Amino acid sequence: MNPRPSRFDRALFFTGLAVLCVWTLLPIYLLALGALGGRDIVSQWPKPFAPFSVALDTLRTFLAIDGVWRATWVSVKAAAMTMVMALAMGVPAGYALARFRFRGSGAYRILILMTRAFPVAILALPLTVSFIRLGVYDTPFGVALVHAVLATPFATLVCASLFMGIPREFEEAAWVFGCSRFTGFIKVVLPLALPGIAAASIFAFVLSWNEVFAASVLTVRQRPLTAFLLSVLSESPLHLQFAGGLILIVPSVLFIFLVRRRLFAMWGIGNR
Amino acid sequence: MASITIERVAKSFGEVQALAEVNLTVADGEFVALLGPSGCGKTTLLRIIAGLEAQSRGRVLIGERDVSDLPPRKRGLAMVFQNYAVFPHLTVFENVAFGLRMAKADKARVLAQVEKAASLLHIEGLLKRYPAQLSGGQRQRVAVARALAVEPAVLLMDEPLSNLDALLRLEMRAELKGVLAQAGTTTLYVTHDQTEAMGLADRIAVMHGGRIEQVGTPSDIYDRPRTRFVGGFVGNPPMNFLDLPVRDGKADLGGMTFPVPAGSGSQVLLGLRGEDIVPASEGEPGFVFTLRVAELLGPQFLLTGSAAGGQPMRVVLPAGGTLPPLTPGTDLRLKPDVARLSWIGGDGIALEQRS
Ligand SMILES: Nc1ncnc2c1ncn2[C@@H]1O[C@H](COP(=O)(O)OP(=O)(O)OP(=O)(O)O)[C@@H](O)[C@H]1O
Ligand SMILES: [Mg+2]
Numbered sequence: 001m002n003p004r005p006s007r008f009d010r011a012l013f014f015t016g017l018a019v020l021c022v023w024t025l026l027p028i029y030l031l032a033l034g035a036l037g038g039r040d041i042v043s044q045w046p047k048p049f050a051p052f053s054v055a056l057d058t059l060r061t062f063l064a065i066d067g068v069w070r071a072t073w074v075s076v077k078a079a080a081m082t083m084v085m086a087l088a089m090g091v092p093a094g095y096a097l098a099r100f101r102f103r104g105s106g107a108y109r110i111l112i113l114m115t116r117a118f119p120v121a122i123l124a125l126p127l128t129v130s131f132i133r134l135g136v137y138d139t140p141f142g143v144a145l146v147h148a149v150l151a152t153p154f155a156t157l158v159c160a161s162l163f164m165g166i167p168r169e170f171e172e173a174a175w176v177f178g179c180s181r182f183t184g185f186i187k188v189v190l191p192l193a194l195p196g197i198a199a200a201s202i203f204a205f206v207l208s209w210n211e212v213f214a215a216s217v218l219t220v221r222q223r224p225l226t227a228f229l230l231s232v233l234s235e236s237p238l239h240l241q242f243a244g245g246l247i248l249i250v251p252s253v254l255f256i257f258l259v260r261r262r263l264f265a266m267w268g269i270g271n272r
Numbered sequence: 273m274a275s276i277t278i279e280r281v282a283k284s285f286g287e288v289q290a291l292a293e294v295n296l297t298v299a300d301g302e303f304v305a306l307l308g309p310s311g312c313g314k315t316t317l318l319r320i321i322a323g324l325e326a327q328s329r330g331r332v333l334i335g336e337r338d339v340s341d342l343p344p345r346k347r348g349l350a351m352v353f354q355n356y357a358v359f360p361h362l363t364v365f366e367n368v369a370f371g372l373r374m375a376k377a378d379k380a381r382v383l384a385q386v387e388k389a390a391s392l393l394h395i396e397g398l399l400k401r402y403p404a405q406l407s408g409g410q411r412q413r414v415a416v417a418r419a420l421a422v423e424p425a426v427l428l429m430d431e432p433l434s435n436l437d438a439l440l441r442l443e444m445r446a447e448l449k450g451v452l453a454q455a456g457t458t459t460l461y462v463t464h465d466q467t468e469a470m471g472l473a474d475r476i477a478v479m480h481g482g483r484i485e486q487v488g489t490p491s492d493i494y495d496r497p498r499t500r501f502v503g504g505f506v507g508n509p510p511m512n513f514l515d516l517p518v519r520d521g522k523a524d525l526g527g528m529t530f531p532v533p534a535g536s537g538s539q540v541l542l543g544l545r546g547e548d549i550v551p552a553s554e555g556e557p558g559f560v561f562t563l564r565v566a567e568l569l570g571p572q573f574l575l576t577g578s579a580a581g582g583q584p585m586r587v588v589l590p591a592g593g594t595l596p597p598l599t600p601g602t603d604l605r606l607k608p609d610v611a612r613l614s615w616i617g618g619d620g621i622a623l624e625q626r627s
Binding site for chain 1: 322323324343344345349350351353355357358359360361370371374375418422
């Protein structure tokens with residue numbers, strides 16, 4: 001490889017970087033501007049680069065809305081439960097797909113993807129009925145159940161490819177030196193797969209946190225934040241809606257930053 | 273006691289037959305080297321003994337116990353993997369201690385055993401590092417230390433020194449042999465380095481194409497190869513093979529005749545090591561060797577040429593002493609050591625050793 005990239009390569013690299021940054025950061029910036037810039041800036045055009053005074057009133061007003069905190073707490077509970085359930089099913093299923101050759105493993109793989117082809121909208125009514133019957137309607141657990149259905153296929157496939165990427169020999173060495181399949185998995189495979197599993201868990205968490213439809217249909221009083229905002233803010237002024245949007249993305253971003261450290265800073269691979 | 277008995281073990285991977293039918297016994301405390309070319313099934317055999325691969329047929333006994341259906345951890349052995357398989361998420365110390373920790377050894381014993389194994393393999397200075405921070409040879413030594421630390425009754429090693437430099441390998445070889453002999457460890461040691469096998473092993477098993485061709489002491493293997501393959505694989509240069517006509521139970525090598533054991537037809541293959549040939553003095557019977565190239569290799573000459581009607585032959589002569597002129601193209605008169613001839617039949621198996 002060329003140790004010193006040419007000027008063209010560097011230009012290409014930085015252009016790509018800039019495009020990516022704008023792509024992801026611009027919406028967040030506009031959101032923040034709308035939420036923090038006060039009532040007037042929302043309808044102003046062209047927008048100033050930075051608000052002349054950061055006004056926290058909007059946020060304060062928003063947070064004072066009755067039920068916001070409760071909805072946030074419901075969302076956190078539902079997302080955490082989704083994460084746990086998706087991993088509890090996805091990790092063993094992924095291990096089975098990666099390590100055992102069984103009849104129909106290819107078909108099973110496709111079947112997992114097919115579950116994503118069912119629109120939640122179609123499932124919503126029968127789900128509502130059976131959830132009421134089971135007594136999980138209007139609970140965070142009920143919402144998490146549906147979200148776990150959405151998140152598990154991804155978790156399974158991610159875990160399967162993770163485990164496939166871990167050479168069998170490590171596990172075999174563990175078995176020779178006294179591990180059963182289970183302890184070998186816990187002591188060797190799991191630590192090696194942890195960064196990837198962390199990524200899968202982020203995905204499950206964020207998926208649940210952002211999902212609106214099932215959350216709206218399956219709850220009445222115990223609304224997760226998304227469903228709550230949808231019902232409460234649709235009649236509110238625009239800047240309040242922006243505030244709601246900003247609050248909504250904060251936990252996802254925080255969570256990603258928290259787990260990100262685990263993604264990269266492992267086993268002396270370095271803080272790349 | 274911990275002997276290893278392999279009974280009629282065969283293994284196929286779908287269409288590929290990795291092991292045809294293998295029988296082998298390693299006595300308690302014995303050191304057996306498994307020698308063979310790449311792809312002959314050495315690793316497969318080791319993995320079957322360890323329980324990492326299920327044999328298609330046959331059974332494996334450790335001591336008196338049939339372990340054929342036991343998981344690896346219940347077989348009471350340790351293994352050095354060909355590709356090391358050192359755990360990347362553990363420090364060198366924890367890697368070496370892994371087996372002891374699984375056996376729930378107490379702290380003092382873990383510390384003592386790890387230190388002992390580490391100092392034997394010269395990795396004391398690396399104990400705090402992660403495998404990613406080690407060289408290939410260092411990683412390999414960690415794998416060996418991990419296996420030694422548990423003081424297993426049976427030790428399987430798959431080319432454990434292949435990645436070390438020549439000097440270190442020689443040193444490790446000697447130390448390994450000493451430690452294993454002292455502990456009375458039953459050892460099966462895979463290698464395709466024949467000097468290593470010769471130097472280390474009580475007995476050598478030569479494998480070829482999923483079969484064990486011959487099992488015997490190093491001198492057995494070297495002096496009396498049971499098959500043409502073994503003669504050609506062991507020794508440097510490899511054994512010479514000359515196709516000779518047989519008349520009245522005697523083979524004819526360029527004028528010299530030798531009695532041939534019963535069982536040959538009208539043709540026989542003579543196996544003759546290059547160093548079992550000396551110049552014939554005046555008046556002595558001998559055969560004619562046409563010299564093509566003479567190379568001085570340290571203490572000896574390696575002569576390449578042909579004999580017995582143009583068949584290729586290599587001869588090793590000590591560089592000291594009186595030698596005939598070694599100009600390419602000359603004919604030399606040589607004679608073999610009659611006590612060290614191997615006769616091989618048309619099926620590639622030695623005539624005297626059929627059983
Ligand atoms: N999992 C497998 N699937 C299919 N074929 C295999 C498998 N493992 C080994 N083989 C085949 O079995 C044969 C023996 O392989 P093995 O690894 O035992 O050779 P080896 O003697 O250890 O060779 P080397 O000295 O190169 O390590 C080879 O032909 C190999 O291609
Ligand atoms: Mg091998």
